[in-house]
Amino acid sequence: MSIQTPSENNSSKIERQSDEELTQAVDAIGNLWPHVAAPFLKNASKAFDQLCSTLTKIPVAYIEGIESEIRATSEARVNIISASGKQIEEQIQVDPEFAKVAIQKYGSKIIREQINLDNVCKVAATQLQAEAKLPVNNSQTPREIPAIDDDWLNSFEKEASQKSTEEMQLLFGRILASEINQPSSFSIKTVKLLGQLDSRAANLFRLLCSLSISLSFGDNNIIDARVLSLGGNAGSNSLQNYGLNFDQLNVLQEYGLIISDFNSYMNYGVSVAIGETVPFPLKYQNRFWGLVPSVERTSGQELRLNGVALSRSGKELLKIVDIETNDLFTAAIKDFFLKQNLLMVEITN
Numbered sequence: 001m002s003i004q005t006p007s008e009n010n011s012s013k014i015e016r017q018s019d020e021e022l023t024q025a026v027d028a029i030g031n032l033w034p035h036v037a038a039p040f041l042k043n044a045s046k047a048f049d050q051l052c053s054t055l056t057k058i059p060v061a062y063i064e065g066i067e068s069e070i071r072a073t074s075e076a077r078v079n080i081i082s083a084s085g086k087q088i089e090e091q092i093q094v095d096p097e098f099a100k101v102a103i104q105k106y107g108s109k110i111i112r113e114q115i116n117l118d119n120v121c122k123v124a125a126t127q128l129q130a131e132a133k134l135p136v137n138n139s140q141t142p143r144e145i146p147a148i149d150d151d152w153l154n155s156f157e158k159e160a161s162q163k164s165t166e167e168m169q170l171l172f173g174r175i176l177a178s179e180i181n182q183p184s185s186f187s188i189k190t191v192k193l194l195g196q197l198d199s200r201a202a203n204l205f206r207l208l209c210s211l212s213i214s215l216s217f218g219d220n221n222i223i224d225a226r227v228l229s230l231g232g233n234a235g236s237n238s239l240q241n242y243g244l245n246f247d248q249l250n251v252l253q254e255y256g257l258i259i260s261d262f263n264s265y266m267n268y269g270v271s272v273a274i275g276e277t278v279p280f281p282l283k284y285q286n287r288f289w290g291l292v293p294s295v296e297r298t299s300g301q302e303l304r305l306n307g308v309a310l311s312r313s314g315k316e317l318l319k320i321v322d323i324e325t326n327d328l329f330t331a332a333i334k335d336f337f338l339k340q341n342l343l344m345v346e347i348t349n
Contacts, residue, residue, distance in 0.1 A: 043148045043180045044128065050153055051160070051176075052121040053114050113161040116169065120160045123173020128180060148183045155188045159195030167202075168194075174320040178220075185220055190313040193256055201255050205314070207243050208252060209321040211329050212310065213284045215268060224266045225310040225318050230336045234308045235262035242329050249308060257314040265306040272303060272342065281347050285330065286323050288347045297341035 156179075160172040171194060178185045197205070214225035232238025237245050252258045270280040271291050278290030291303070310318060337344045 040128070040145060040180055043145060043183065047148055047153060047176060047180055048121055048125070051117045051157055053118055112164065116163055117157065117161050119166075119169045120163070120172045120176060123170055124176035124180065127174060127177040131177070131181070145181075146183045148179055152179065152183075152186075152188055152191070156191050159191055162195065171317075171320055178319070182220060185319075186316050187313065189256075190316045193313050194317065197255065201251055201257075204244070204248055204252055205255075205257050205317070206321055206324065208258070208308070208310070208314075209318050210285070210324040210326055211239075211242060211244070212318065213268075213282045213305075213333075214315075214318065215266070215271065215280060215282055217280070220319065222315040222318065224268075225315050226264075226266065226305065226307040228305055228307040228333060228336060229263055230332055231339070233263045233306075239308070242326070242332075244308070252314075256311055257317070259309050259311050262308050263306050264309045265304045266309070267302055268305045269301075269303045273345075278347065284333070285325065290345050290347050291337060291342040292345050294341040294343065303340070303342075 156172070156176065160169075160176075163169055163172055175186050175191065175194070208227060211227045212225050213228065215223045217223055227234070227239065227244065229238045234244065234249060235246060239245070239249075246262075249258065249262055253260055253262075268282060268291075271278060271282040271289070273290045273292045281288040281290050283289070293299075334344045
């Protein structure tokens with residue numbers, strides 16, 4: 001009985017896919033450079049140089065219009081695998097057919113991992129370009145941006161290379177863009193945690209984030225984020241009707257996305273309006289809200305909000321998760337505040 005090696009058609013398909021994905025990443029990163037502010041350029045170059053298969057050629061190639069230099073990297077990658085394979089085949093004492101199969105599988109694995117990284121880089125580059133803002137005043141001294149950490153980048157590369165789904169590549173791309181803009185936005189622990197999530201945990205976490213309120217000081221400094229237990233106890237299934245029963249919360253806790261106390265509290269008194277001013281609005285469903293007290297509420301009264309609190313990693317990932325509309329819970333949370341003599345009002349300016 002003979003061993004059938006992978007067909008040439010299949011091999012060619014992988015190489016064509018690699019080249020197509022590579023071209024898209026190259027285009028996204030190449031278009032980014034004119035928009036990158038100087039403080040971020042060093043981090044962007046460092047990250048893409050390590051992760052994307054072609055970055056060292058991108059700036060020069062785009063300036064000179066030599067796109068063939070970029071795409072040649074993909075071909076070189078495959079040629080190196082092929083050459084190494086021939087050497088291995090000559091040295092190991094096994095049936096050549098077995099060697100060919102092993103070499104082909106190993107080569108395909110390397111290419112797939114690089115395709116994954118190129119796709120993640122494409123997402124990051126696209127987001128960075130969308131967020132890029134030119135300095136208002138060229139004489140203004142740019143703020144210092146710390147260098148992206150080597151250990152962080154190594155951990156990120158390991159986790160991101162294994163993600164082939166568009167959804168996970170999108171999340172890793174958003175993390176990379178944030179880390180380029182502001183290093184230490186995401187811990188190595190958080191990067192590894194995201195890499196370990198299965199689809200069930202990821203879907204539960206998206207639901208959790210969609211139901212959560214948060215309190216931030218600054219754009220990225222989330223002080224607290226939690227899903228309100230609405231006067232009950234989430235550990236006793238007060239959130240069961242909204243898709244977060246006790247067992248589902250345990251899944252999130254086991255992954256380290258929420259803390260173990262399902263009924264902890266935080267004082268949100270800073271979100272209560274004082275006259276026409278809300279000191280620190282709370283965030284819910286990607287919108288900012290203030291809590292307007294009625295005449296029945298005592299001035300300066302503490303506002304303890306109990307619920308399921310996100311862990312440090314959970315709060316970091318909250319910033320990149322797509323929030324889904326949930327009218328049922330929105331109505332419930334507004335009703336909960338009304339019972340506290342507080343009207344939940346969206347802040348639009």
